[in-house]
Amino acid sequence: MTADTDTSTPKRTVRERSTRQFQAVRDELSQSPDFRTAQEIHASLRAAGASVGLATVYRALQTLVEAGTADLLRSAAGEAAYRMCGTSHHHHLVCRSCGKTVEVQGPAVETWADDMATRHGFNDVSHTLELFGVCSDCQARA
Amino acid sequence: MTADTDTSTPKRTVRERSTRQFQAVRDELSQSPDFRTAQEIHASLRAAGASVGLATVYRALQTLVEAGTADLLRSAAGEAAYRMCGTSHHHHLVCRSCGKTVEVQGPAVETWADDMATRHGFNDVSHTLELFGVCSDCQARA
DNA sequence: GTCACTGCAAACATTTTGCATGCTA
DNA sequence: TAGCATGCAAAATGTTTGCAGTGAC
Numbered sequence: 001m002t003a004d005t006d007t008s009t010p011k012r013t014v015r016e017r018s019t020r021q022f023q024a025v026r027d028e029l030s031q032s033p034d035f036r037t038a039q040e041i042h043a044s045l046r047a048a049g050a051s052v053g054l055a056t057v058y059r060a061l062q063t064l065v066e067a068g069t070a071d072l073l074r075s076a077a078g079e080a081a082y083r084m085c086g087t088s089h090h091h092h093l094v095c096r097s098c099g100k101t102v103e104v105q106g107p108a109v110e111t112w113a114d115d116m117a118t119r120h121g122f123n124d125v126s127h128t129l130e131l132f133g134v135c136s137d138c139q140a141r142a
Numbered sequence: 143m144t145a146d147t148d149t150s151t152p153k154r155t156v157r158e159r160s161t162r163q164f165q166a167v168r169d170e171l172s173q174s175p176d177f178r179t180a181q182e183i184h185a186s187l188r189a190a191g192a193s194v195g196l197a198t199v200y201r202a203l204q205t206l207v208e209a210g211t212a213d214l215l216r217s218a219a220g221e222a223a224y225r226m227c228g229t230s231h232h233h234h235l236v237c238r239s240c241g242k243t244v245e246v247q248g249p250a251v252e253t254w255a256d257d258m259a260t261r262h263g264f265n266d267v268s269h270t271l272e273l274f275g276v277c278s279d280c281q282a283r284a
Numbered sequence: 285g286t287c288a289c290t291g292c293a294a295a296c297a298t299t300t301t302g303c304a305t306g307c308t309a
Numbered sequence: 310t311a312g313c314a315t316g317c318a319a320a321a322t323g324t325t326t327g328c329a330g331t332g333a334c
Contacts, residue, residue, distance in 0.1 A: 017308050017313055039298080053316040058299065060314095068238070071274070074216030078324080079298070093262055096210070102262050112250045113273055120235055120244050121278035129271040131255055132213070136263030159288055159333050181323075195291040200324065202289095220299080221323065 014067070024050045025060040026084075029070060033089065035081035073128045085126060095135040104131070157205050166192045167202040171212060175231065177223035215270045227268065237277040246273070 028041050028048075036044075042057045061082050064070035068085065075081045076094075083089065091109070093102040109129060117125035157164065170183050170190075178186075184199045203224050206212035210227065217223045225231065233251070235244040251271060259267040 019308075019314060021315070051316095055300075055317080056315055062300095072218075074218065074220055076214075076216070078216055078220060078222065080220065093259060093264060095264065096266075102264075104258050104262070106254060106258065108254045109251055109271075112248060112254075116246050116248065117235060117273055117275045120246070121281075122235060122237065122244075122273075122275035123278075123281055124238075125273060125275035127271065127273045129251075129269065130215075131259055131264075131267060131269045133259045133264035133267035136265075139263075139265055157289090161289060161333070163290065179323095193291090197292080197325075198290055204325095219323095 014063075021050070021052045021056050022060050022063075024048075024052060025057055026064065026069075029061075029064070029082060029084050033083075035073065035075070035083045037075060037079040037081050039079065041082070068124065071126050071128070091129045091131065093131040093133065095138060096132050098135065098138050100135050100137070156209075163192070163194045163198050164202050164205075166190075166194060167199055168206060168211075171203075171206070171224060171226050175225075177215065177217070177225045179217060179221040179223050181221060183224070210266070213268050213270070233271045233273065235273040235275065237280060238274050240277065240280050242277050242279070 024045055025041060028044055029036060038058055038061055039054075041061070042052065042054050045052045045057070061070065061072075061080075064084075065072045065082070071083050071085055073081050073083075090103045090105045093104050095101070106129070109127075113127045114125060117123070166187055167183060170186055171178060180200055180203055181196075183203070184194065184196050187194045187199070203212065203214075203222070206226075207214045207224070212224050212226055215223050215225075232245045232247050235246050237243070248271070251269070255269045256267060259265070
């Protein structure tokens with residue numbers, strides 16, 4: 001965490017040249033409304049014929065996150081997952097036992113998150129939410 | 143993801159002997175109502191004088207998660223973070239720019255999560271939620 | 285005494301970084 | 310042409326696994 005004072009570190013990571021690779025990554029990420037892992041995106045681009053290095057994909061994604069264009073979270077497997085901001089998103093209800101996943105939408109949560117953020121003086125808010133439980137099938141089986 | 147069929151895998155990770163190390167890990171995890179990373183727990187135990195191997199900590203935590211005693215999520219840094227179940231928990235509102243963190247409580251979310259889970263036939267539900275935004279200080283500074 | 289648990293270290297997977305080169309502006 | 314972005318490969322970090330020894334039952 002290291003709440004660094006950040007007195008004068010400009011962290012100047014603003015992309016200044018627009019390249020084919022960078023656009024390819026951004027485009028690929030835009031294709032899906034869901035989270036994609038870095039490796040996944042890299043594989044997709046390779047498959048699509050675009051020859052992009054893995055490091056470049058990571059760097060492009062980092063840039064997007066820093067620019068606030070994309071959101072980052074960690075998948076259960078420990079991989080980094082990215083999603084474009086502004087895309088209508090949903091949350092996942094995952095069964096702890098069999099891994100079954102249900103997509104759920106939560107307007108209430110969106111509203112609450114926004115309200116809570118505003119109340120604390122925060123702006124430009126995004127959130128990640130995941131639900132874990134045991135599905136009916138697994139309960140019956142237990 | 144690999145939605146494995148799991149026809150008859152008994153998931154044989156049921157601890158049969160209670161050892162000092164295992165209890166130390168569980169105890170350490172119980173101390174804090176918040177998420178702790180595996181490395182953090184390991185360091186704490188070492189500092190406390192208990193000589194526990196890192197691998198053992200990981201194995202103990204895995205066991206706790208599989209037993210449903212603890213919850214697992216991934217920290218932003220990509221580390222595995224664990225928390226005992228049943229502890230009253232809160233959520234974090236994190237500033238994307240300076241890293242400032244505010245703790246927020248969300249009864250609305252708890253309720254919504256529970257309701258949503260029940261509606262889909264899920265039981266024994268837990269959730270993880272994190273909010274990201276830009277705090278007032280950083281906005282003023284920009 | 286048996287066998288599960290532990291601890292060390294090596295193996296692994298993912299992500300980051302250094303450096304020479306290519307390409308955008 | 311100048312300088313940023315790329316690509317490769319090596320390094321770093323976090324986690325898992327194999328195997329021999331220890332301790333719980």
